[in-house]
Structure formats: C-alpha cells, structure tokens
Amino acid sequence: xxxxxAMMFSxxxxxxxxYRWDGLTLADNTSGAVVGTIVASNSPELxxxxxxxxxxTDLYRITARYVASAPSDSAFYTLDFVSPAKAxxxxxxxxxxxxxxxxxxxxxxxxxxxxGWYTYTHRITPIPGITYSETPQFAIAFWAEAPAADRDNFxxxxxxxxxxxxxxxxxxxxxxxxxxxxxxxxxxxYRVSGTVAAGDTLTMTxxxxxxxxxPGHRAQHKFLTExxxxxxxxxANVHTPxxxxxxxxxxxxxxxxxxxxxxxxxxxxxxxxENNVLQRRRGYEIGxxxxxxxxxxSMLTDxxxxxxxxRRDMGMKVLDSWAALAxxxxxxxxxxxxxxxxxxxxxxxxxxxxxxLGTAALNYFEAADxxxxxxxxxxxFARIAYDICDFVRADQQESGVYGRGWHPDGTCYxxxxxxxxxxxxxxxxxxxxxxxEAYLESGRRAYDYYLSQLKADGYTTAGALDTxxxxxxxxxxxxxxxxxxxxxxxDKKYIDDAVAxxxxxxxxxxxxxTHFDDPANDFNKYDYHTFGATSVSTQHRHLDPYxxxxxxxxxxxxxxxxxxxxxxxxxxxxxxxxxxxxxxxLVINGVLRPAGSQNEAFFPSRWHWTxxxxxxxxxxxxxxxxxxxxxxxxxxxxxxxxxSMPQ
Numbered sequence: 001x002x003x004x005x006a007m008m009f010s011x012x013x014x015x016x017x018x019y020r021w022d023g024l025t026l027a028d029n030t031s032g033a034v035v036g037t038i039v040a041s042n043s044p045e046l047x048x049x050x051x052x053x054x055x056x057t058d059l060y061r062i063t064a065r066y067v068a069s070a071p072s073d074s075a076f077y078t079l080d081f082v083s084p085a086k087a088x089x090x091x092x093x094x095x096x097x098x099x100x101x102x103x104x105x106x107x108x109x110x111x112x113x114x115x116g117w118y119t120y121t122h123r124i125t126p127i128p129g130i131t132y133s134e135t136p137q138f139a140i141a142f143w144a145e146a147p148a149a150d151r152d153n154f155x156x157x158x159x160x161x162x163x164x165x166x167x168x169x170x171x172x173x174x175x176x177x178x179x180x181x182x183x184x185x186x187x188x189x190y191r192v193s194g195t196v197a198a199g200d201t202l203t204m205t206x207x208x209x210x211x212x213x214x215p216g217h218r219a220q221h222k223f224l225t226e227x228x229x230x231x232x233x234x235x236a237n238v239h240t241p242x243x244x245x246x247x248x249x250x251x252x253x254x255x256x257x258x259x260x261x262x263x264x265x266x267x268x269x270x271x272x273x274e275n276n277v278l279q280r281r282r283g284y285e286i287g288x289x290x291x292x293x294x295x296x297x298s299m300l301t302d303x304x305x306x307x308x309x310x311r312r313d314m315g316m317k318v319l320d321s322w323a324a325l326a327x328x329x330x331x332x333x334x335x336x337x338x339x340x341x342x343x344x345x346x347x348x349x350x351x352x353x354x355x356x357l358g359t360a361a362l363n364y365f366e367a368a369d370x371x372x373x374x375x376x377x378x379x380x381f382a383r384i385a386y387d388i389c390d391f392v393r394a395d396q397q398e399s400g401v402y403g404r405g406w407h408p409d410g411t412c413y414x415x416x417x418x419x420x421x422x423x424x425x426x427x428x429x430x431x432x433x434x435x436x437e438a439y440l441e442s443g444r445r446a447y448d449y450y451l452s453q454l455k456a457d458g459y460t461t462a463g464a465l466d467t468x469x470x471x472x473x474x475x476x477x478x479x480x481x482x483x484x485x486x487x488x489x490x491d492k493k494y495i496d497d498a499v500a501x502x503x504x505x506x507x508x509x510x511x512x513x514t515h516f517d518d519p520a521n522d523f524n525k526y527d528y529h530t531f532g533a534t535s536v537s538t539q540h541r542h543l544d545p546y547x548x549x550x551x552x553x554x555x556x557x558x559x560x561x562x563x564x565x566x567x568x569x570x571x572x573x574x575x576x577x578x579x580x581x582x583x584x585x586l587v588i589n590g591v592l593r594p595a596g597s598q599n600e601a602f603f604p605s606r607w608h609w610t611x612x613x614x615x616x617x618x619x620x621x622x623x624x625x626x627x628x629x630x631x632x633x634x635x636x637x638x639x640x641x642x643x644s645m646p647q
C-alpha cells in the first residue's frame with residue numbers, strides 16, 4: 001500500500017456536521033465511534049493526491065488524482081472506505097441484495113467465491129459503482145461520478161468480512177474472479193489493461209454518504225436522494241404522448257391482433273428470422289408480456305376520445321373472447337392461450353399465476369366501465385374480476401399471504417415470493433366498488449404481509465415470471481397498494497410506506513447515461529440513453545422500460561409529499577421508456593420496425609443473452625407489453641389532449 005501524497009479538508013470538521021475527519025478517518029462527532037477510513041492503494045508508477053470536502057449534510061466528495069511517473073500496461077488503483085464493523089446488511093443495487101440468498105436462479109450468491117471477492121463493472125450499477133452497507137451504527141454509501149470516456153471505466157466491490165466492511169472503487173474496469181455473462185451463465189473474468197504514459201493523470205471523484213442505521217433499511221433514503229439530486233438529468237429525444245398513443249394502437253391493431261376461430265386476441269410480439277423478416281410469435285396472454293386486456297381497454301378509450309369505431313369493436317371482441325373462454329368454475333381464469341386454445345380440457349400442468357390474474361381482475365373492472373361508456377352492457381366483466389378476487393381471498397392464508405399460482409383444480413402451486421401481491425390492487429378495487437369490507441380486510445392483510453417482507457429483507461422477489469430471484473417488478477403492486485390504501489383510509493403511514501417502496505424501486509433506476517466511445521455502438525448509433533431505465537432483476541441484468549408502469553404513482557406521490565424527486569423520476573422514466581418507439585420508418589440493425597413497436601432489452605455492459613462480445617446493445621424482440629404499458633399510463637393520467645404529459 002502506498003502513502004497518500006496530499007490531503008485537503010474544506011470545513012469537514014464543522015461543528016454542525018454529525019461526523020469529523022481525523023486525517024483519512026471519519027468518526028462520529030458525539031460518540032467518537034469510528035465510521036471508517038479511506039485507504040488508497042495503487043501500482044508503483046502512480047502517485048496519489050486525495051482531497052476531501054463536504055458536498056452536503058454528512059455527504060463528502062473525495063477526489064483521488066493519480067499521476068503516472070512512468071509508462072505501464074498494468075497500472076491500477078483502488079480507493080476504499082473501510083468500516084471497522086461487520087455489515088448486518090449490504091447491497092450493490094441492481095446486482096446483489098445482501099448476497100442474493102433468495103430464489104432458484106444461478107446469479108452470483110454472496111460477496112465472494114473461493115477465488116476472491118466479486119468485482120463488478122460500474123456499468124451494471126444504477127449509480128456508478130454504488131455500494132451500500134448497514135453496520136449496527138452506520139449506514140454507508142460509496143459511489144463515483146460516471147466516466148466520460150471508455151478509458152475511465154471502473155469497477156466496484158463490497159467486502160463484508162467478519163470484522164470489517166470494505167467499499168471499493170477500482171481502476172481499470174474488471175469483473176473478477178468470474179463474470180456473470182448471461183442468465184445463469186458464467187465465463188472467465190476479465191480485466192481491462194491499465195495503460196498509462198508518463199505524465200498521464202487519472203482522476204476519480206467519489207462520494208461518501210453516512211447516516212445512522214434505521215430499521216427497515218430506511219437509511220438508504222438519504223443517499224438515494226443525494227444521488228438523484230446530483231444526477232445530470234439529461235433529456236431524451238422522444239415522440240409526443242399523442243403520437244405514442246397513436247403508434248401504440250397501430251402496432252396492436254395492425255400487427256398484434258389476430259383471430260383463431262371464435263377467439264380474438266393480441267399476439268405476444270414479433271422477432272426477425274435469419275433473413276431479418278419479422279415473424280409473429282404465437283401466443284396470447286391476458287397480462288404480463290401479452291397484455292391483451294390492457295390493449296383492449298386502450299382501444300375502448302380511443303373510441304371515447306377520438307370516435308374510432310373499428311378500434312372500439314376490436315377491443316370489445318378481444319374482451320368478449322376472453323370473457324367467454326377463460327373463466328373457470330370457482331373463479332380461476334385462463335391466463336394464456338398459447339398452450340390451451342383449441343383443446344377441450346386444460347392441461348393439469350398449466351398454472352394460473354397471480355401476476356396475470358391480478359392484471360385480469362384490474363383490467364376487467366376497468367373494462368366494465370369503459371364498455372358501458374361505449375354503449376355496451378357487460379355485467380359479466382365486473383363479475384369476472386370479483387370472481388378472481390373471491391377465489392384468491394378464499395385461498396388466502398392466515399398470515400395474509402396469497403398464492404403465487406394455482407393449478408386448474410384450485411390447489412396452490414407455491415406461495416413463495418412477492419408475486420401474490422399482484423392481487424392486492426384488484427382486491428382494494430373490489431372494495432372501492434362494492435364497499436364490502438371483506439375485500440379491504442383481505443387486501444390490507446396481504447399488503448401488510450408483503451410489505452413486512454420488504455422491510456425485513458430489503459427486497460422483493462420474482463415479479464418477472466421467467467425468473468425466480470430478487471427483482472423490481474414485484475414491487476409495482478406494493479406501490480399501487482400503498483397509494484390505494486392511502487386514498488381509502490387517509491392514513492399517512494401508507495405514504496411513508498410508498499416512499500420506502502419507491503426508494504427500493506430507485507435502487508433499480510439508472511441515474512446516468514452509460515458512455516461508449518465507439519460511434520458505431522448501438523447506443524450512439526440510435527441515440528439511446530440509459531438515464532431513467534431500470535434493470536430487470538439480479539438474474540437478468542439488462543435494462544428495460546418496465547418502470548413506465550408506475551409513472552402515475554410517482555407523480556401522485558410527489559404531489560402528496562411535496563418531494564420533487566418523484567415527479568422528476570417519473571419524467572425520466574417516461575422519456576426513457578419512450579425512446580426508439582418506431583414511427584413505421586425506424587430501421588435498427590437491418591430490421592424495419594412496425595409503427596408502435598419497441599424492443600424490450602437494452603444491454604449497457606458485457607452481460608447479454610449470449611455472453612459473447614461484440615454484441616448488439618438492442619435486442620430485436622418486439623414484445624407487446626412496452627406499448628401496452630405506455631398506453632395504460634397515458635389513459636391513467638387522463639389528459640384528453642395529452643398536454644399534461646412530459647413532452
């Protein structure tokens with residue numbers, strides 16, 4: 001370890017601060033307890049200068065400047081903040097939540113392997129290089145500014161040892177000792193060459209945020225607010241909401257809509273074959289990736305707004321088709337028709353999942369109102385929604401937990417995870433419509449159960465039905481549940497809950513634009529910006545536009561709390577999710593995309609479907625759900641001329 005050549009302190013010992021610096025050691029002003037120490041290490045040809053200055057309340061900017069005295073191809077440096085206490089809980093947001101010790105996926109578990117501590121490129125973290133830990137006394141967050149050139153790409157690690165916890169930022173970029181390269185796949189680790197010439201200067205600007213540890217991991221609110229406040233918040237080049245509405249419906253009616261016998265629905269999406277000719281993927285789903293009910297409701301809304309009768313009739317035909325074929329005795333509802341259409345019996349292996357059932361119930365409640373406004377009496381629409389709620393309520397356990405999914409005979413498949421929370425919003429909607437306290441009691445008990453898991457564990461799980469891991473999608477029902485319960489009860493505790501849930505969602509939210517030097521890189525070539533995107537899960541490390549689904553809740557939360565960050569994040573999410581939506585003339589990597597289509601996966605790092613480099617940064621899977629989510633968000637915000645939406 002090399003000595004630090006110079007240090008600068010600018011008011012770090014202020015009496016108003018909660019902490020004070022003694023050299024490179026930070027201590028609590030009141031108790032004198034040591035929070036941690038900055039430790040710098042580097043290769044012999046580098047000389048380090050460390051400057052520390054306050055950047056906010058108990059927030060410090062640490063500037064590490066390294067000058068090369070000789071050329072080298074193996075230069076390196078590490079900048080650590082070492083706490084003299086074992087972390088009770090830690091995370092690398094979007095990557096590892098206390099070691100990812102939940103689920104059945106093969107993503108990295110724990111903080112290390114037998115070969116050493118895991119290190120990760122900053123490009124898979126939503127705040128560059130962010131690591132966070134909670135010791136019995138202190139909540140510590142450590143991150144750096146986003147690089148403006150590939151040469152400055154760096155890595156991070158958190159090392160929760162038995163007697164200490166080390167937060168590390170390091171250059172050059174690496175992922176060691178192995179790289180998690182694709183879903184459930186690994187390859188050899190890599191380290192970029194640390195090439196410097198004599199006289200070269202390398203600079204890292206890091207931030208250290210400290211707060212007292214709080215129950216339920218609430219201390220993370222501080223650093224997440226600070227990181228968002230400091231974010232550049234760049235604007236993206238996107239279509240207007242009015243155009244996005246029209247393009248989304250064009251994709252649904254011209255490409256996704258299909259009829260098979262008496263059934264009408266929207267197929268799940270398109271992808272190109274080896275000749276770059278788009279091929280339809282067979283399959284219909286009421287929610288999740290297919291979003292048949294949501295698309296149909298947008299068709300009815302379009303008629304009410306613009307008088308398009310063909311879209312009204314298409315939406316009604318889809319809703320009527322599902323309503324005629326999908327309801328089952330006891331209240332279950334067929335959620336997928338890719339495997340069961342045309343069959344006289346439903347295979348016993350089929351599972352009716354809570355994600356799709358919750359979506360079906362919510363959308364059929366809404367469809368009942370829309371159909372009536374369009375001049376159709378469909379009492380069966382609301383009955384479908386109530387029947388789903390009644391089935392799930394009857395199956396609810398004493399703890400409050402719902403099922404994750406059910407077999408056709410009504411037996412529960414599994415209850416593990418947060419997916420059951422997708423039934424909370426429709427249960428609360430059933431209460432709002434019927435005033436039946438049984439629905440409120442059920443929804444509130446389930447909400448309390450799933451929220452208590454988030455507070456205890458620091459994460460939610462497996463909202464994405466193709467994974468079994470820690471993820472973000474499972475929290476959408478919690479934020480919606482909190483906001484609905486506040487409307488029902490006026491109890492401000494639900495707003496406090498909504499902020500805590502939103503903090504967790506923010507650990508998946510990209511606070512910066514990922515930089516690539518190469519102008520031919522897909523992100524540069526097609527003007528895609530990562531700011532406002534969200535990572536999918538610990539098992540799937542690509543970005544997607546899923547967060548557009550909770551934009552209305554963040555606008556509402558901002559208005560109620562007076563905290564502008566939630567509205568700012570809503571705008572960032574909306575603009576990110578509205579990028580690269582085709583107007584019918586968009587060609588990406590040789591494929592002409594239909595109007596309204598958009599790919600679902602964006603790859604800011606070496607993690608992608610194949611794990612091989614070089615790779616396309618934008619996939620060509622033009623799935624249905626992003627368009628449906630944008631349409632649903634627009635109709636939920638409810639501006640007839642769309643002018644209240646971010647432009």
